[in-house]
Amino acid sequence: MTDLSTNPAMPGAPVPGPVPAAVTRPQSPSAEAWAMFRRSPAALLGLVLVAVVVVAALAGPLIYTVDPFEIVWGPLTAPGTEPTVPLGTDNLGRDILAGLLSGGRATLAVGVSAAIITVVIGVLVGAAAGYYGGTTDEVLMRVTEFFQVLPPLLFAMVVVTLFTPTLTTVALAIGVVSWPQTARLVRAEFMRIRALEYVRAMRSIGASDRFIIWRTILPNALPPLIVSATLTIGGAILFEAGLSFLGLSDPNTMSWGLMIGTGREYFLDAWWVVTLPGALIFLTVLGVSLLGDGLNDAFNPRLRER
Numbered sequence: 001m002t003d004l005s006t007n008p009a010m011p012g013a014p015v016p017g018p019v020p021a022a023v024t025r026p027q028s029p030s031a032e033a034w035a036m037f038r039r040s041p042a043a044l045l046g047l048v049l050v051a052v053v054v055v056a057a058l059a060g061p062l063i064y065t066v067d068p069f070e071i072v073w074g075p076l077t078a079p080g081t082e083p084t085v086p087l088g089t090d091n092l093g094r095d096i097l098a099g100l101l102s103g104g105r106a107t108l109a110v111g112v113s114a115a116i117i118t119v120v121i122g123v124l125v126g127a128a129a130g131y132y133g134g135t136t137d138e139v140l141m142r143v144t145e146f147f148q149v150l151p152p153l154l155f156a157m158v159v160v161t162l163f164t165p166t167l168t169t170v171a172l173a174i175g176v177v178s179w180p181q182t183a184r185l186v187r188a189e190f191m192r193i194r195a196l197e198y199v200r201a202m203r204s205i206g207a208s209d210r211f212i213i214w215r216t217i218l219p220n221a222l223p224p225l226i227v228s229a230t231l232t233i234g235g236a237i238l239f240e241a242g243l244s245f246l247g248l249s250d251p252n253t254m255s256w257g258l259m260i261g262t263g264r265e266y267f268l269d270a271w272w273v274v275t276l277p278g279a280l281i282f283l284t285v286l287g288v289s290l291l292g293d294g295l296n297d298a299f300n301p302r303l304r305e306r
């Protein structure tokens with residue numbers, strides 16, 4: 001048996017120990033979040049659904065160049081009965097496929113625009129209330145509560161009715177009624193982060209409030225805000241569909257909600273007029289919700305440690 005305490009080649013010299021394994025460098029937070037996201041089948045499914053819808057909405061009208069408002073065939077043609085209109089026609093003889101592709105652009109544009117408006121207002125109000133506290137917090141929270149107790153759909157209907165019913169007006173109306181939840185989330189994050197040691201250190205070296213708010217606290221409050229913004233897109237899409245269903249959206253711009261609203265009277269005779277755009281709304285909102293849940297799990301350090 002070989003003596004492990006000496007080196008046979010050099011008597012009396014100690015045997016070198018085993019070479020330590022290479023030290024693995026710690027992953028960056030973004031890499032850890034992506035690794036956590038990839039481990040969730042539901043999150044990947046949501047990402048695929050959202051990607052398919054976005055690509056179809058952006059590239060579809062460029063490939064399938066039929067005008068969604070043009071009468072191309074007989075009214076209420078069933079899907080698969082006529083090659084020139086593969087998904088059939090509505091009550092006016094307009095191509096359903098063209099409407100779905102073009103309507104996706106408008107629906108997604110309203111959803112994203114409303115989410116941006118919601119985040120901007122929510123961050124401004126929540127950051128000021130959470131950072132300064134005191135009277136500023138009291139006043140801004142009372143304003144937030146005022147908007148929060150208003151019926152969102154009714155308030156949005158009033159805003160759209162008072163102004164010209166365009167996609168811009170609809171997105172603005174949805175954003176105005178949706179920001180209180182985001183403001184409360186941002187306020188809670190700012191109140192938590194402002195009490196941490198590194199924020200106190202920034203104050204002690206004379207950093208301005210603007211620098212601390214936008215360069216120190218806000219970047220650390222982004223993960224829950226990203227999740228909230230993602231879920232807001234799904235809510236805004238449903239909101240736009242509801243307003244279009246009630247005839248309060250832009251009648252000159254095709255959207256999935258407008259297709260449902262104009263075809264609801266013919267649902268029993270032509271199921272595809274309402275079912276196809278409704279199915280796309282369902283799949284889009286489902287994809288956004290799954291994507292938001294996946295981002296929540298990825299950005300949550302407690303779930304990342306499981």
